[in-house]
Amino acid sequence: MVHHQNKAIREGDNPDLTAERVTGTFDTHSMAAQIYNSEAHARRRREITEIIAKRPELHDTKPFPFMTREEKILESSRKLTLITKHMNEIIEPNNSNEMFHLNNEVLGIEGHPMALHGIMFIPALTAQASEEQQKKWLTRAINREIVGTYAQTELGHGTNLQNLETTATYDVATQEFVLHTPTITGLKWWPGNLGKSSNYAVVVALMFIKGKNYGPHTFMVPLRDEKTHQPLKGITIGDIGPKIAYNVTDNGFLGFDHYRIPRTNLLMRHTRVEPDGTYVKPPHAKINYSAMVHVRSHMITGQAIMLSYALTIATRYSSVRRQGQIDTTQPEVKVLEYQTQQHRLFPYIARAYAFVFAGAETVKLYERVLEEVATGNVSLMADLHALTSGLKSVVSHYTAQGIEQARMACGGHGYSQASYMSEIFGVAVGGCTYEGENMVMLLQLARYLVKSASLVKTGQSSKLGPLVAYLGAKSDSTSLIDRTPTTGFAEYVKTFQHIARRQTLKAADKFFGLMEKGEKRPIAWNKSSVELNRASRLHTRLYIVEAFVRRVEEVADPRLKEVLTDLLHLHVNYELLDMSTYALEDGFVSSSQLDYVRDQLYFYLAKIRPNAVSLVDSWEFSDQELRSVLGRRDGHVYENLFAWAKASPLNKTDVLPSVDKYLKPLMESARASKL
Ligand SMILES: CCCCCCCCCC/C=C\CCCCCCC/C=C/C(=O)SCCNC(=O)CCNC(=O)[C@H](O)C(C)(C)COP(=O)(O)OP(=O)(O)OC[C@H]1O[C@@H](n2cnc3c(N)ncnc32)[C@H](O)[C@@H]1OP(=O)(O)O
Numbered sequence: 001m002v003h004h005q006n007k008a009i010r011e012g013d014n015p016d017l018t019a020e021r022v023t024g025t026f027d028t029h030s031m032a033a034q035i036y037n038s039e040a041h042a043r044r045r046r047e048i049t050e051i052i053a054k055r056p057e058l059h060d061t062k063p064f065p066f067m068t069r070e071e072k073i074l075e076s077s078r079k080l081t082l083i084t085k086h087m088n089e090i091i092e093p094n095n096s097n098e099m100f101h102l103n104n105e106v107l108g109i110e111g112h113p114m115a116l117h118g119i120m121f122i123p124a125l126t127a128q129a130s131e132e133q134q135k136k137w138l139t140r141a142i143n144r145e146i147v148g149t150y151a152q153t154e155l156g157h158g159t160n161l162q163n164l165e166t167t168a169t170y171d172v173a174t175q176e177f178v179l180h181t182p183t184i185t186g187l188k189w190w191p192g193n194l195g196k197s198s199n200y201a202v203v204v205a206l207m208f209i210k211g212k213n214y215g216p217h218t219f220m221v222p223l224r225d226e227k228t229h230q231p232l233k234g235i236t237i238g239d240i241g242p243k244i245a246y247n248v249t250d251n252g253f254l255g256f257d258h259y260r261i262p263r264t265n266l267l268m269r270h271t272r273v274e275p276d277g278t279y280v281k282p283p284h285a286k287i288n289y290s291a292m293v294h295v296r297s298h299m300i301t302g303q304a305i306m307l308s309y310a311l312t313i314a315t316r317y318s319s320v321r322r323q324g325q326i327d328t329t330q331p332e333v334k335v336l337e338y339q340t341q342q343h344r345l346f347p348y349i350a351r352a353y354a355f356v357f358a359g360a361e362t363v364k365l366y367e368r369v370l371e372e373v374a375t376g377n378v379s380l381m382a383d384l385h386a387l388t389s390g391l392k393s394v395v396s397h398y399t400a401q402g403i404e405q406a407r408m409a410c411g412g413h414g415y416s417q418a419s420y421m422s423e424i425f426g427v428a429v430g431g432c433t434y435e436g437e438n439m440v441m442l443l444q445l446a447r448y449l450v451k452s453a454s455l456v457k458t459g460q461s462s463k464l465g466p467l468v469a470y471l472g473a474k475s476d477s478t479s480l481i482d483r484t485p486t487t488g489f490a491e492y493v494k495t496f497q498h499i500a501r502r503q504t505l506k507a508a509d510k511f512f513g514l515m516e517k518g519e520k521r522p523i524a525w526n527k528s529s530v531e532l533n534r535a536s537r538l539h540t541r542l543y544i545v546e547a548f549v550r551r552v553e554e555v556a557d558p559r560l561k562e563v564l565t566d567l568l569h570l571h572v573n574y575e576l577l578d579m580s581t582y583a584l585e586d587g588f589v590s591s592s593q594l595d596y597v598r599d600q601l602y603f604y605l606a607k608i609r610p611n612a613v614s615l616v617d618s619w620e621f622s623d624q625e626l627r628s629v630l631g632r633r634d635g636h637v638y639e640n641l642f643a644w645a646k647a648s649p650l651n652k653t654d655v656l657p658s659v660d661k662y663l664k665p666l667m668e669s670a671r672a673s674k675l
């Protein structure tokens with residue numbers, strides 16, 4: 001067998017796809033090590049995939065789109081039980097990266113009965129429970145003796161946590177908290193796996209002691225009997241019904257009727273309530289929001305992966321789909337030859353790489369902050385909150401757009417659930433809403449930016465944190481893109497900095513100006529909020545570009561460096577064109593410079609073309625993980641689409657009961673009335 005750089009090549013594959021892989025200029029295993037941020041992790045992913053491939057009991061029994069919601073939940077629970085039993089044979093104990101991959105392969109992205117257990121329940125207990133509480137609950141949670149979730153959002157309030165209606169009132173006499181849902185709108189609504197699976201939850205409720213409201217606090221709450229799984233007395237609980245996607249997860253509702261829990265069920269690592277009701281406040285007011293920050297930090301990578309699922313499917317399919325001619329004397333071309341197709345897909349391939357590199361930095365910062373907070377140092381919490389608020393918003397927004405572009409790039413077959421595109425889109429787009437609605441989170445970042453702008457305006461730029469130091473720097477008078485013989489990334493970064501700085505200072509000026517004219521702060525804020533959110537987006541997009549540049553600078557392997565540099569070129573030119581209004585409006589970039597940017601974009605689309613399939617193959621998604629007929633590694637799309645259609649439940653019989661019962665009589669009576 002010939003040794004190829006692209007490790008996805010196998011004999012018997014669709015030759016059109018193999019031809020793409022042969023033109024790849026770099027080693028896809030080495031690229032996987034960049035994507036997954038370590039050679040060891042990329043290797044372990046492959047090993048886990050191989051183990052799973054050899055265990056048919058861990059495979060889907062039929063395609064997900066052919067199952068009802070109930071069947072999917074049953075099937076997912078079956079596999080969850082198996083992977084729990086065999087976990088230590090498949091992954092390293094307690095390795096969350098490996099667990100994430102194992103789940104994606106075996107259970108898939110539609111969720112499973114313990115999704116929130118791993119993503120939020122355990123992280124909440126880890127960060128917020130005292131050591132004594134952890135001894136009591138965390139080990140049991142890790143061993144899966146109990147199943148938990150994170151119950152915060154209510155029917156009436158998700159964003160505005162200060163106005164949650166669930167109360168936890170301290171009863172000094174019994175040393176208990178009394179949990180209560182006073183209204184329908186106070187029902188917990190949305191928490192994943194609350195509906196049917198969990199028997200515990202970390203519940204967020206407004207804490208009242210001796211009539212005083214201390215705001216949202218987190219409590220460990222038993223919901224169901226550990227033996228019978230029946231709801232405990234005082235608890236109303238159930239599933240909220242089907243959603244756009246993510247339907248294997250039983251998002252639920254929950255109400256409390258004067259439900260009592262011991263005082264010691266308040267999570268007390270940072271906050272305490274003494275038996276007499278004395279409140280000991282935490283070192284940072286928002287320290288108990290840590291489970292949200294955990295998900296926001298990790299979901300950047302999760303979103304990049306879902307974007308890459310869609311791009312892998314569309315790019316592979318575009319290499320086997322032939323339609324139309326470019327040169328009418330030649331046979332039909334692969335649709336990937338069309339510049340419009342490349343323009344639709346390649347900038348998103350670049351974005352997916354940019355997002356995964358930014359995601360790796362975010363997780364690193366998150367882990368550092370977690371360690372520091374554990375020792376009482378909360379100094380970086382605001383920076384992490386600002387960064388993750390911006391990134392979750394920008395990345396989830398472009399991920400959803402990219403998946404939809406990838407779906408459309410697959411033409412009609414993209415609309416079939418055989419492509420799996422609709423599920424990928426539905427799950428990913430949830431990220432625009434969960435963990436803080438995107439507009440709301442951009443406004444959180446904007447608060448940080450406005451404070452930073454105020455430092456600049458008052459001559460205190462030296463106090464700016466590293467993420468916003470550029471706000472205090474002076475701009476060149478115009479962009480140097482195409483004005484230096486060797487225009488490089490530095491000129492682009494300076495241009496993005498100029499754009500983000502100008503918008504931030506302008507939006508802050510608007511806000512401060514309105515207040516100077518007598519508007520109250522919240523009114524001035526609301527009237528400036530569209531401009532403020534624009535600043536947040538530009539700041540975040542600058543951060544993403546910088547993270548991409550940092551990564552490319554670190555890469556030693558010359559072949560990888562070359563293709564990643566091409567992708568970065570594509571990224572900066574595409575981004576600049578996409579935000580060109582901001583660049584043009586103060587004349588920082590001229591229209592002739594934009595022409596250069598456009599030419600560069602087309603140049604890099606063509607340069608990336610031979611590496612396109614290798615760039616998506618490098619994410620090393622198995623067919624089991626992708627669950628897409630169009631995205632199959634071997635490229636044998638048509639015969640498998642036919643097989644998939646034949647397997648549709650509707651094709652079990654030639655004549656459906658609906659035909660016997662309604663259509664046949666209808667046609668017969670129509671014929672009879674004609675006689
Ligand atoms: C590798 C293994 C790990 C795997 C992890 C995988 C992750 C996912 C991968 C994706 C794959 C699959 C997808 C499916 C997954 C689906 C899971 C979905 C789970 C979803 C769960 C939820 O949605 S939970 C509910 C989340 N809810 C929210 O986010 C609510 C949003 N609202 C808020 O956060 C707050 O209300 C808000 C911040 C907007 C305001 O808070 P409030 O207390 O009212 O604030 P104020 O009093 O106004 O004060 C504002 C000041 O507070 C500062 N601040 C706020 N939050 C923080 C914080 N967290 N840290 C630090 N500081 C904070 C803020 O900056 C203000 O400060 P200032 O100085 O006054 O400006």
Ligand SMILES: Cc1cc2nc3c(=O)[nH]c(=O)nc-3n(C[C@H](O)[C@H](O)[C@H](O)COP(=O)(O)OP(=O)(O)OC[C@H]3O[C@@H](n4cnc5c(N)ncnc54)[C@H](O)[C@@H]3O)c2cc1C
Pocket residue numbers: 116150151152153156157158159160189190191192246251430433434435436437438439440443
């Ligand atoms: C798939 C999924 C899984 C979820 N899982 C969980 C879970 O496990 N646990 C849990 O507790 N919750 C969960 N949620 C709930 C989720 O966190 C909330 O839906 C989310 O935080 C948004 O809050 P909301 O629904 O109240 O939106 P709203 O706040 O009602 O948003 C409606 C509109 O109002 C705007 N808006 C609201 N406030 C402001 C403001 N201050 N300024 C400007 N605009 C504003 C928003 O931008 C939006 O356009 C989940 C949600 C989804 C979709």
